[in-house]
Amino acid sequence: MSEPTPPRKRRGSGRATIHDVARLAEVGSITASRYFSEPGRVSAKLSARIAAAVKELGYVPNMFAGGLASSHGRVVGMVIPNISGPIFANTIQTFSDTLNRHGYQLLLASSYFSAKQEENAVKAFLGWKPAALAVVGRFHNRATEKMLSTAGIPVVETWDYQPRRKPIQVGYSNNSVGEQAARYLYAKGYRRIAFVQNSLAGDLSAVDRSDGYEAVMREHGLEPIIYAPTTEAPFDAGKQAIEALALSPARRARPVEAIIFANDNLAAGALLAGRRAGLKIPEQCAIVGFGDYAFSPLLMPSLTTIRPPGREIGEIAALRILEQLGVLPHAGQDTRLNLLACELIERESA
Amino acid sequence: MSEPTPPRKRRGSGRATIHDVARLAEVGSITASRYFSEPGRVSAKLSARIAAAVKELGYVPNMFAGGLASSHGRVVGMVIPNISGPIFANTIQTFSDTLNRHGYQLLLASSYFSAKQEENAVKAFLGWKPAALAVVGRFHNRATEKMLSTAGIPVVETWDYQPRRKPIQVGYSNNSVGEQAARYLYAKGYRRIAFVQNSLAGDLSAVDRSDGYEAVMREHGLEPIIYAPTTEAPFDAGKQAIEALALSPARRARPVEAIIFANDNLAAGALLAGRRAGLKIPEQCAIVGFGDYAFSPLLMPSLTTIRPPGREIGEIAALRILEQLGVLPHAGQDTRLNLLACELIERESA
DNA sequence: TTGTAAGCGTTATCAT
DNA sequence: ATGATAACGCTTACAA
Numbered sequence: 188m189s190e191p192t193p194p195r196k197r198r199g200s201g202r203a204t205i206h207d208v209a210r211l212a213e214v215g216s217i218t219a220s221r222y223f224s225e226p227g228r229v230s231a232k233l234s235a236r237i238a239a240a241v242k243e244l245g246y247v248p249n250m251f252a253g254g255l256a257s258s259h260g261r262v263v264g265m266v267i268p269n270i271s272g273p274i275f276a277n278t279i280q281t282f283s284d285t286l287n288r289h290g291y292q293l294l295l296a297s298s299y300f301s302a303k304q305e306e307n308a309v310k311a312f313l314g315w316k317p318a319a320l321a322v323v324g325r326f327h328n329r330a331t332e333k334m335l336s337t338a339g340i341p342v343v344e345t346w347d348y349q350p351r352r353k354p355i356q357v358g359y360s361n362n363s364v365g366e367q368a369a370r371y372l373y374a375k376g377y378r379r380i381a382f383v384q385n386s387l388a389g390d391l392s393a394v395d396r397s398d399g400y401e402a403v404m405r406e407h408g409l410e411p412i413i414y415a416p417t418t419e420a421p422f423d424a425g426k427q428a429i430e431a432l433a434l435s436p437a438r439r440a441r442p443v444e445a446i447i448f449a450n451d452n453l454a455a456g457a458l459l460a461g462r463r464a465g466l467k468i469p470e471q472c473a474i475v476g477f478g479d480y481a482f483s484p485l486l487m488p489s490l491t492t493i494r495p496p497g498r499e500i501g502e503i504a505a506l507r508i509l510e511q512l513g514v515l516p517h518a519g520q521d522t523r524l525n526l527l528a529c530e531l532i533e534r535e536s537a
Numbered sequence: 538m539s540e541p542t543p544p545r546k547r548r549g550s551g552r553a554t555i556h557d558v559a560r561l562a563e564v565g566s567i568t569a570s571r572y573f574s575e576p577g578r579v580s581a582k583l584s585a586r587i588a589a590a591v592k593e594l595g596y597v598p599n600m601f602a603g604g605l606a607s608s609h610g611r612v613v614g615m616v617i618p619n620i621s622g623p624i625f626a627n628t629i630q631t632f633s634d635t636l637n638r639h640g641y642q643l644l645l646a647s648s649y650f651s652a653k654q655e656e657n658a659v660k661a662f663l664g665w666k667p668a669a670l671a672v673v674g675r676f677h678n679r680a681t682e683k684m685l686s687t688a689g690i691p692v693v694e695t696w697d698y699q700p701r702r703k704p705i706q707v708g709y710s711n712n713s714v715g716e717q718a719a720r721y722l723y724a725k726g727y728r729r730i731a732f733v734q735n736s737l738a739g740d741l742s743a744v745d746r747s748d749g750y751e752a753v754m755r756e757h758g759l760e761p762i763i764y765a766p767t768t769e770a771p772f773d774a775g776k777q778a779i780e781a782l783a784l785s786p787a788r789r790a791r792p793v794e795a796i797i798f799a800n801d802n803l804a805a806g807a808l809l810a811g812r813r814a815g816l817k818i819p820e821q822c823a824i825v826g827f828g829d830y831a832f833s834p835l836l837m838p839s840l841t842t843i844r845p846p847g848r849e850i851g852e853i854a855a856l857r858i859l860e861q862l863g864v865l866p867h868a869g870q871d872t873r874l875n876l877l878a879c880e881l882i883e884r885e886s887a
Numbered sequence: 888t889t890g891t892a893a894g895c896g897t898t899a900t901c902a903t
Numbered sequence: 904a905t906g907a908t909a910a911c912g913c914t915t916a917c918a919a
Contacts, residue, residue, distance in 0.1 A: 204912055215890045220914060230888065250664045251604035252912035255895050260601055271630040273831060276621035283620065283645060292644055292665070295633060314600045315642070455835055462837075481623060482832025485805055487812075554896055565906045570898060580904065602896030605911045 203244035211240035223248060250292075254316060263508060264294040264312030265321040266305050273480045274497065275323070278345065281501030282321065289514050291318065300389050302328040309334050319508040325349050326391060341511040343504045346495070347392055348526050355511075357504040357525040361392045364493055364529050365399025368447045368475045371531055373407060377445040377473060380404065381412035381432050383457070385449040386424040393449035396477065400447055412443060416453070425456025433472045434464050445473035445537060451480040451492055458486055458536060473537035488535030496527045503527070553594035561590040573598060600642075604666060613858060614644040614662030615671040616655050623830045624847065625673070628695065631851030632671065639864050641668065650739050652678040659684050669858040675699050676741060691861040693854045696845070697742055698876050705861075707854040707875040711742045714843055714879050715749025718797045718825045721881055723757060727795040727823060730754065731762035731782050733807070735799040736774040743799035746827065750797055762793060766803070775806025783822045784814050793822065795887060801826035801833050801842055808836055808886060823887035838885035846877045853877070 209216040214233050222229050222237045229237070240246070254260030263286055267275045283293040294315060296308035305322065309331050312320060319341040327335070335342045341355060348358035365382070372380050382400045385393040397413055404411040414432055416424035425448065433442045448454035454476030461468055468474055468488055476483060479494035503525050509515040510522060559566040564583050572579050572587045579587070590596070604610030613636055617625045633643040644665060646658035655672065659681050662670060669691040677685070685692045691705060698708035715732070722730050732750045735743040747763055754761040764782055766774035775798065783792045798804035804826030811818055818824055818838055826833060829844035853875050859865040860872060 206912075216912090217891085217914075218889060221889090224914080228888070233889085247660060247664045249605070249666065249912055251601045251610055251666060252895095253914075254601035255599070255605050255897080256912075256914040258895065258914095269630065270620075270633065271626035273623070276626050280619065280621040280647065284647065287646060287661075292661070294642055295645060296637060297630065297634065310597065311637075311642070314597045316599065316601060459835065459837075480832075481830065482835050485809065485832050486835060487809075487837055555898095556896080566896090567898075567907080568905060571905090574898080578904070583905085599896055602911090603898070605913085606896075606898040608898095608911065 202249075203246045205246070205248065207244055208237060208240045208246050211244065212236040259316050259318055261290055262292045262294050262315050262317050263319045263321065263505075264296070264309070264315065264317045266296050266298050266308045266312075267323055268300045269297045270295065274478060274495075277497035278501035278504075281498045282505050283501075285502050285505035286509075289509055291509075291514075298323075300387075302326065302331065306331045306334075313338065318512055319343065321345055321504055321508070323347070324392065325352055341508050343508060345500050345504050347395075348524075350524055350526075355504075355507055355523050355525070357500050357507060357527070359495055359527045359529050360399075361395035362399040362402075364477065364495075365396035365401075365447070366403050367399075367529065367531055368396075368477070368493060369400045369403035372445045372447070372473065372475065372537065373403065375445075375473070375537070378409060379412070379441070379444045380409070381414055381443040381446045383425070383428040383432075383446055383448045383453055384413060384415040385453065386416045386419055386421065390449065396447075396449060421450070421452035422456030422459075425453035425458075426460035428453065429457035429461045429466070429472070430464075433461065433466060443472065445469075445475070447475045447477075449477060451476035451478040451483050451490060454490055454492065454536075455480075455482065455486055458488070458490065462487075469535070469537050475537045479532055483532075484534065486536070491534045491537040492532050494530045494532050496529065499527055552599075553596045555596070555598070557594055558587060558590045558596050561594065562586040609666050609668055611641045612644050612665050612667050613641050613669045613671065613855075614646070614659070614665065614667045616646050616648050616658045616662075617673055618650045619647050620645065624828060624845075627847035628851035628854075631848045632855050633851075635852050635855035636859075639859055641859075641864075648673075650737075652676065652681065656681045656684075663688065668862055669693065671695055671854055671858070673697070674742065675702055691858050693858060695850050695854050697745075698874075700874055700876075705854075705857055705873050705875070707850050707857060707877070709845055709877045709879050710749075711745035712749040712752075714827065714845075715746035715751075715797070716753050717749075717879065717881055718746075718827070718843060719750045719753035722795045722797070722823065722825065722887065723753065725795075725823070725887070728759060729762070729791070729794045730759070731764055731793040731796045733775070733778040733782075733796055733798045733803055734763060734765040735803065736766045736769055736771065740799065746797075746799065771800070771802035772806030772809075775803035775808075776810035778803065779807035779811045779816070779822070780814075783811065783816060795819075795823035795825070797825045797827075799827060801828040801830040801840060804840055804842065804886075805830075805832060805836055808838070808840065812837075819885070819887050825887045829882055833882075834884065836886070841884045841887040842882050844880045844882050846879065849877055 205219050206216050209219040219237050286293050298305035306328055321343040323345050324347040343355040346358040348356050348360050382397045401411040414428050416427045418424040418427045454474050458474055476490050476492035479492045483490040483492050510517050555569050556566050559569040569587050636643050648655035656678055671693040673695050674697040693705040696708040698706050698710050732747045751761040764778050766777045768774040768777050804824050808824055826840050826842035829842045833840040833842050860867050
């Protein structure tokens with residue numbers, strides 16, 4: 188006769204569970220659970236026993252079980268155009284670190300500036316029952332907008348500050364950046380000031396910057412000069428722009444005195460091409476970029492540029508989310524609108 | 538008299554579940570489940586009905602329920618020294634994208650080169666029952682080593698290739714990089730070649746590179762010259778190095794002919810300081826960096842450097858993991874050792 | 888302050 | 904090929 192087979196576990200990971208901890212500490216499982224979620228409501232005596240058991244068993248809470256039971260995981264999803272560019276990396280870093288510090292895990296996906304890929308990423312995140320979602324900018328497709336608005340969780344739009352939109356805004360005004368650059372050059376005495384657009388058509392934030400520039404020019408009774416390069420590669424596009432605006436024989440009669448570029452890549456391409464052609468920068472043509480990329484201080488002449496608050500955006504976005512979730516106490520009153528300033532870094536090129 | 542209150546749902550997220558899908562499609566829940574996990578084993582007829590139901594209800598699988606039931610979530614954890622630096626961003630990008638493409642989600646944490654923070658991150662990941670873990674380099678503390686080896690899941694060490702270690706290796710040999718740079722300069726006719734260490738003491742990979750350099754020098758009967766800057770800030774450290782090696786009056790008698798720098802930041806600092814001091818580069822002193830940062834082609838003269846295969850590392854690490862998990866068919870035989878080459882980018886500075 | 892019971896939404900197991 | 908049932912490990916709701 189065969190003994191009844193012992194009730195062998197057929198599922199399970201084999202790791203210690205909260206029940207094992209509770210048993211060892213001689214408390215109820217729920218008390219052990221509370222030890223993690225609301226430590227203040229467990230007596231010191233039991234807390235000590237539980238702590239010892241946790242240590243002995245090397246217990247690590249199963250996030251899946253917790254997330255399932257409470258119907259919301261401690262995760263926050265973020266869709267970013269791309270991770271590896273010089274632009275968003277700082278934001279990701281501070282966003283992730285701030286969330287981690289409070290027990291939340293970042294889920295990251297990149298959209299490569301494609302609305303469809305953004306949609307897919309948001310849809311995938313929904314399966315994680317995220318506590319909140321962060322996206323970049325205000326341009327989403329219908330499906331994404333709908334998912335974001337019906338998800339019933341805090342949504343943060345980063346980078347492109349738009350006070351009239353529904354989601355929490357953490358960013359700066361691209362329009363103001365354009366104004367800032369134009370005013371700076373105007374104050375320095377420049378009058379024939381041009382703006383060079385991004386060659387990537389999808390970069391709508393650059394259009395906002397050129398709008399700001401245009402407004403300031405008109406304000407001073409000056410004619411805006413907006414140039415849109417046709418070359419795709421940013422450095423080449425910058426070269427193309429400065430050739431057209433300052434080097435071409437046609438322009439030689441009345442070359443522009445200063446150029447604002449949609450980003451530092453364009454500005455760098457222009458700066459290098461200009462110098463190679465013998466153009467004196469900033470004497471003959473001043474240059475202002477946008478982004479303050481790592482190479483910008485190293486160019487010769489070093490590049491005057493406007494630095495977006497990438498690190499602050501990530502941190503503040505995370506803090507606002509944590510406040511919304513009740514993890515952190517609410518800061519002030521208007522926590523929904525977070526307009527940050529961009530710093531103009533004055534270097535040699537303008 | 539009060540009617541008995543209807544059995545209102547008190548838990549649950551309100552979203553459609555797989556049971557709702559099954560009911561609408563008039564199939565068993567498990568069939569609906571299989572429709573996602575093993576589509577080949579569901580008849581075309583039922584598949585169509587399920588697909589329709591999924592679409593109508595906007596069903597999104599709950600990853601927590603799935604992860605709990607199958608005791609392994611579709612997540613992979615990665616601990617990286619830092620997200621925002623120019624070095625690792627490409628790796629994160631390709632790693633994340635490749636995993637996403639196969640339904641896995643990346644969990645990211647940064648260690649800031651601290652072994653203790655790495656340990657905390659790995660511990661936190663364990664709660665997610667990750668299908669695999671990726672770390673950078675071979676230097677972990679005891680606790681981390683133990684967690685990695687007992688986790689019972691594929692572990693990948695990236696960047697620093699070390700064939701004798703247990704985990705899967707995906708990276709390049711820093712020793713070879715040092716050799717590569719030294720041989721290149723030797724072949725160009727340089728003889729008095731120096732190596733400048735990183736000022737960050739924790740950067741042990743740079744030490745491997747200097748070892749490679751040293752070996753080549755001795756191989757040719759040349760005396761190695763290794764300089765360790767004391768300044769912390771990389772650009773300043775580079776400046777300090779070139780002053781000591783090529784500009785100082787003491788050295789003027791027999792200045793070095795070429796310098797290999799531990800990274801492009803140091804090289805850039807040296808290059809700029811050298812030029813400002815009137816040093817002709819590469820005529821009087823050639824410079825080779827490491828990293829191929831974004832600014833390196835923009836310096837004047839542009840920087841000759843060695844480019845580590847950051848994108849490949851991320852992609853191959855992900856592919857090896859997916860193979861180990863059985864998601865992808867195994868490629869070749871020795872899938873554990875992945876030694877990648879670094880490309881020497883010849884520019885103007887050497 | 889602590890405990891009991893039920894359920895979160897999925898998949899593994901076994902049966903047909 | 905399809906389905907019924909029982910976990911998975913935790914937290915909510917309620918009770919003491």
